[in-house]
Amino acid sequence: MDHSxxxxxxxxxxxxxxxxxxxxxxxxxxxxxxxxxxxxxxxxAFVRWRRISSHAEAWxxxxxxxxxxxxxxxxxxxxxxxxxxxxxxLNAEGPDLAAADRLELVVLxxxxxxxxxxxxxxxxxxxxxxxxxxxxxxxxxxxxxxHAYRATRALRPQVSERLAFxxxx
Numbered sequence: 824m825d826h827s828x829x830x831x832x833x834x835x836x837x838x839x840x841x842x843x844x845x846x847x848x849x850x851x852x853x854x855x856x857x858x859x860x861x862x863x864x865x866x867x868a869f870v871r872w873r874r875i876s877s878h879a880e881a882w883x884x885x886x887x888x889x890x891x892x893x894x895x896x897x898x899x900x901x902x903x904x905x906x907x908x909x910x911x912x913l914n915a916e917g918p919d920l921a922a923a924d925r926l927e928l929v930v931l932x933x934x935x936x937x938x939x940x941x942x943x944x945x946x947x948x949x950x951x952x953x954x955x956x957x958x959x960x961x962x963x964x965x966x967x968x969x970h971a972y973r974a975t976r977a978l979r980p981q982v983s984e985r986l987a988f989x990x991x992x
Contacts, residue, residue, distance in 0.1 A: 831876055832876070844858065846949050850928075856891075856894055860894060864890055865883075880951075885944065888932075931982070938970050941960060953968065
């Protein structure tokens with residue numbers, strides 16, 4: 824396939840839309856917001872197609888995660904800046920807790936080396952198989968397993984600390 828061919832975007836649109844929506848929804852937990860993020864990501868992908876076509880899946884997942892994180896940040900800022908909420912803590916249950924957990928996950932992912940972060944996002948947020956992740960990142964399945972193992976090993980103490988602090992362990 825000629826990756827610089829703009830018609831290639833049309834051929835891969837559905838696949839990329841599914842990936843973007845899956846990643847955005849897992850971060851946002853809201854179907855409509857995920858669809859909005861998906862539309863923005865695909866518009867950006869179309870404009871940049873000649874540059875990103877060879878690594879479109881990874882690019883779409885990364886940009887969808889970044890866009891969704893921006894939505895979470897704006898949502899939390901709006902809640903905090905609401906005059907009725909000034910001086911009161913955010914609700915620690917339901918959507919606010921889920922958004923806080925997602926925001927924390929994105930921060931933790933941001934601390935990982937690039938390849939480990941890419942593997943985790945594609946494997947667990949985009950829900951791709953090890954073989955698909957390997958294919959999209961142009962690495963072996965063994966490398967996917969190694970990066971996933973190292974990333975989860977690096978994240979585990981930080982997540983375990985938080986759960987222990989909250990009395991969940």
